[in-house]
Amino acid sequence: MTSLRGNKEGESRPISTNVDENKEYLDAKLGVGESFDIDAHELKVGGRRIVLYYINGFADNEIVTMVLRDLNNVEGSQLDTEELEKLYHKYIPFYQMEKVGTTDEFMDKVLMGQVGLVIEGEQQAIILDSKKYPGRTPEEPDLEKVVRGAHDGFTETLVVNTALTRRRIRDGRLRFEIMKVGKRSKTDVALAYLKDVANPKLITALKDRIQHVDIDGIPMAEKTVEEFIIRRSWNPFPLVRYTERPDVAAIHLFEGHVLVFVDTSPSVMITPTTYFHHVQHAEEYRQTPVVGAYLRWVRFFGIIASIFLLPLWALLVLHPSLVPEQLDYIGVKEKGSVPLIAQFIMAELGVDLMRMAAIHTPTPLATAMGLIAAILIGEVAMKVGLFTPEVILYLAVAAIGTFATPSYELSLANRLVRMFLLLMVGFFSVPGFVLGMTLVLIVLALTRSLDTPYLWPFIPFDHKAMKDVLIRMAIPYKKTRPSIVKPQNPFRQ
Numbered sequence: 001m002t003s004l005r006g007n008k009e010g011e012s013r014p015i016s017t018n019v020d021e022n023k024e025y026l027d028a029k030l031g032v033g034e035s036f037d038i039d040a041h042e043l044k045v046g047g048r049r050i051v052l053y054y055i056n057g058f059a060d061n062e063i064v065t066m067v068l069r070d071l072n073n074v075e076g077s078q079l080d081t082e083e084l085e086k087l088y089h090k091y092i093p094f095y096q097m098e099k100v101g102t103t104d105e106f107m108d109k110v111l112m113g114q115v116g117l118v119i120e121g122e123q124q125a126i127i128l129d130s131k132k133y134p135g136r137t138p139e140e141p142d143l144e145k146v147v148r149g150a151h152d153g154f155t156e157t158l159v160v161n162t163a164l165t166r167r168r169i170r171d172g173r174l175r176f177e178i179m180k181v182g183k184r185s186k187t188d189v190a191l192a193y194l195k196d197v198a199n200p201k202l203i204t205a206l207k208d209r210i211q212h213v214d215i216d217g218i219p220m221a222e223k224t225v226e227e228f229i230i231r232r233s234w235n236p237f238p239l240v241r242y243t244e245r246p247d248v249a250a251i252h253l254f255e256g257h258v259l260v261f262v263d264t265s266p267s268v269m270i271t272p273t274t275y276f277h278h279v280q281h282a283e284e285y286r287q288t289p290v291v292g293a294y295l296r297w298v299r300f301f302g303i304i305a306s307i308f309l310l311p312l313w314a315l316l317v318l319h320p321s322l323v324p325e326q327l328d329y330i331g332v333k334e335k336g337s338v339p340l341i342a343q344f345i346m347a348e349l350g351v352d353l354m355r356m357a358a359i360h361t362p363t364p365l366a367t368a369m370g371l372i373a374a375i376l377i378g379e380v381a382m383k384v385g386l387f388t389p390e391v392i393l394y395l396a397v398a399a400i401g402t403f404a405t406p407s408y409e410l411s412l413a414n415r416l417v418r419m420f421l422l423l424m425v426g427f428f429s430v431p432g433f434v435l436g437m438t439l440v441l442i443v444l445a446l447t448r449s450l451d452t453p454y455l456w457p458f459i460p461f462d463h464k465a466m467k468d469v470l471i472r473m474a475i476p477y478k479k480t481r482p483s484i485v486k487p488q489n490p491f492r493q
Contacts, residue, residue: 013103019049019120022103026053026118029107038110045071045087049120053106058113063130067092067115084122096129108186133157138164141244141266143408148286153244158188158263161246165192165259168250173197176261179210181225185217188263189225192249197256199486202450206258206271221265229260229271230449236416238409239449241270241277248282256487272452272485275444276469278407279303284472292472299404306401307414310344311421313394315433318425330390337385341426347387347395348419456484 016022023040027033030053032040041052050071054064074091088097100106100116106125110116113131138152138160154161162176173195180186189210193203209229218224222242230239243249244266249259252270260269270277279299284292316323316330317340323330338346381387398418405411417440424436447454457465465482467473479493 012105015101015103015106015118015123015125017121017123019051019118022118022125023051025103026051026107029103030110041068043068043071045091046074051118053110053116053118055110055113058131058133059115060130060132063094063128064115067094067128067130084119084124084126087117087119088126092126092128094128094130098127098129099124100127101125111186135160144243144245144248144282144406146283146286149282150245150247152246154246154249154266154268156264156266158190158261161261161266161268162190162192164246165249165253168246169194169253174253177207179207181210181213182215182217185219187218187221190261192253192259192261192268194253194256197254197481197487197489198258199256199488202258202272202486205450206260210260218262219264222260222262222267222269225260225262226269235443235447236413237275237444237447237454238278238407238413239273239447239454241273241407242267242409243270244268245282254481254492256481256485272450274449274452274456274484275410275454276457278410279405280469281406285475289472289474296470296472299406302401302404303414304401306398306405306411307418308421309398309401310394310418311425311433311436313390314340314344314422315425315430317390319429322430338387339426340388340391341422343387343391344395344422345419347391348415348422351395351399352415452484 013025023042027040030038030040032038032053037056039054039056041054043050043052052064052068070091070093071087074087084099088099100109101124106116106118106127109127113133115128115130117126117128119125135155135157138155140146140151141153144153152164154164166174171194175191175193175195177191179189179191181189191203191206191210206229210225213225213228215224215228226240227233232239243252249268249270253259257273258271260271262269280296281299284296286292287295313330316327382389382392402411402415405414420440421433421436424432426432428435444455445453445459453460456462457469462483465484468478476493480490481487481492483490
């Protein structure tokens with residue numbers, strides 16, 4: 001008889017043939033009787049005792065009821081020999097089953113939401129994958145809305161997300177390699193790629209970094225995984241791209257990127273990425289190439305304005321001699337009682353406060369908060385001389401450019417760059433602006449995302465790829481995949 005006693009702490013315990021020993025050990029470890037949502041149900045099948053473990057809220061009640069009903073109809077004479085094999089292959093009418101031989105593996109499966117059966121006299125237990133996670137239906141993500149095209153989006157359930165992706169890529173070479181991260185959370189993390197397209201070195205590197213994540217849990221899901229993968233903490237620029245759209249994920253898989261899916265998160269991580277991956281939007285590819293190119297350039301203008309408009313205007317106002325006669329009207333007509341740079345910093349902080357307040361404000365109160373921000377803060381602040389009207393105007397234009405940035409993470413990084421350039425202009429004038437721009441460019445040029453140059457195809461320069469960034473090319477003319485991902489198969493057509 002295999003016993004649970006005598007194993008050292010930390011060793012994997014085998015399933016015992018003594019059902020009472022199994023029940024005593026598993027009940028204590030799982031907290032049966034202490035946690036209301038974990039339960040053990042004992043029944044007799046053909047004269048054999050079977051203990052069924054499950055978690056309320058995860059186990060599909062209909063499937064469990066069906067299995068129990070069929071097991072209760074099994075007679076003792078039908079289980080004279082090879083009881084486990086008969087139960088596994090004949091009497092349990094379910095297709096997603098497996099056998100486990102240790103209590104650790106058994107508990108891991110049960111805590112994932114599966115149903116476990118411990119059988120008297122058997123050294124293996126049966127696991128039924130009948131979990132049913134609570135979740136929402138696929139909805140269009142708020143950050144990546146399009147006028148035309150699909151309006152479904154990823155959810156917090158990993159299986160739903162992989163199904164939405166596979167629906168768009170019906171290729172047997174699409175792979176989803178699953179791993180577990182977190183000693184306590186044991187969160188499912190899946191690596192997605194096209195086997196004959198993606199760079200094997202990139203796949204190996206990502207897999208190695210994910211498997212070596214040493215932490216008790218990842219409740220913040222994909223962001224925690226990203227910080228372990230990228231291993232950067234000082235750089236504000238996003239080194240991976242997130243998407244909640246299955247069509248965007250599918251496009252990047254076709255290009256040769258490797259995606260990281262994390263259970264409990266609706267955001268999928270795209271690797272590797274460059275700065276220019278963050279300035280494109282799905283809407284550009286849902287319109288004709290000419291309209292798509294126009295939308296792209298309008299978006300580029302907004303991103304450039306969000307970074308440079310305020311520092312340049314502050315520089316020209318502080319040094320009127322630099323202003324051409326044709327642009328004399330851009331100066332400050334009435335100076336406020338607060339220094340100009342201080343006005344900008346206060347206004348920037350005010351915009352961030354309003355943005356955070358909007359996130360935390362219930363929808364019915366959002367309109368009232370907007371009126372408070374516009375009337376009380378904006379109008380009154382200008383009348384008392386705290387802000388000049390021009391500061392509010394140019395800050396509003398820069399804020400619109402920030403909101404027009406497709407990547408939320410990049411918009412936050414650009415805001416920090418804008419504030420840095422404002423401070424450099426305020427302290428060091430023209431040399432400060434030039435020095436600040438040079439430092440930002442050097443940081444971007446030296447940044448690498450998983451050994452990928454962040455400013456590609458600008459640095460190092462790639463004429464063909466740069467043309468594709470600046471102009472929205474028609475799909476029939478895009479016959480090759482981006483060379484920066486080093487695909488095994490560079491041709492798409």
